[in-house]
Amino acid sequence: DAKTTQPPSMDCAEGRAANLPCNHSTISGNEYVYWYRQIHSQGPQYIIHGLKNNETNEMASLIITEDRKSSTLILPHATLRDTAVYYCIVSRGGSQGNLIFGKGTKLSVKP
């Protein structure tokens, strides 16, 4: 069973921020929240991950609620190249940390 819930699709205007939500109400204390994306026909690409605190890198920001039951991936200035399927995954890491990909959110960035 998927451990995360994401909307199947979202649209975003080019240049605007894209906010992708994810629910993970059964997350346990030692599980991370990971975000990957898959652009058509390519291998999945790592974006960002976090445990408790909000995280930011050159690609995106990750906002995790205080109770850790949900999170939001923010692409601050979406471009057409950000059109992809975005996967939110919870994982313990290490040898038990096999990533379980759900169906993700299909983000369409429109001009």
Added chain:
Amino acid sequence: DAGITQSPRYKITETGRQVTLMCHQTWSHSYMFWYRQDLGHGLRLIYYSAAADITDKGEVPDGYVVSRSKTENFPLTLESATRSQTSVYFCASSVEGAPLGGVVTDTQYFGPGTRLTVL
């Protein structure tokens, strides 16, 4: 900076044939993974390996065999291909030992995929 590569990128074979998909990574990552991706199923883990000579089953291992004699290579073999194994196959690798907050993380880096068609 080759990273992780897969070969062949495209393969057409017939039912009953043996097929081997290759995966090679240049990072010396300890962990390697094989996934398949089908419409309506997302990515599903077939096998993974924690180190050379250590492999374990994932969610859908039936009909597949793996080996890992060297850290950098992780071939996937379909011993007798079936039509249901028509899919896109992705290899991935990760490095254990990148602690964040005292817990090891497992960011995975994926290859470009192999599109396999079994006729």
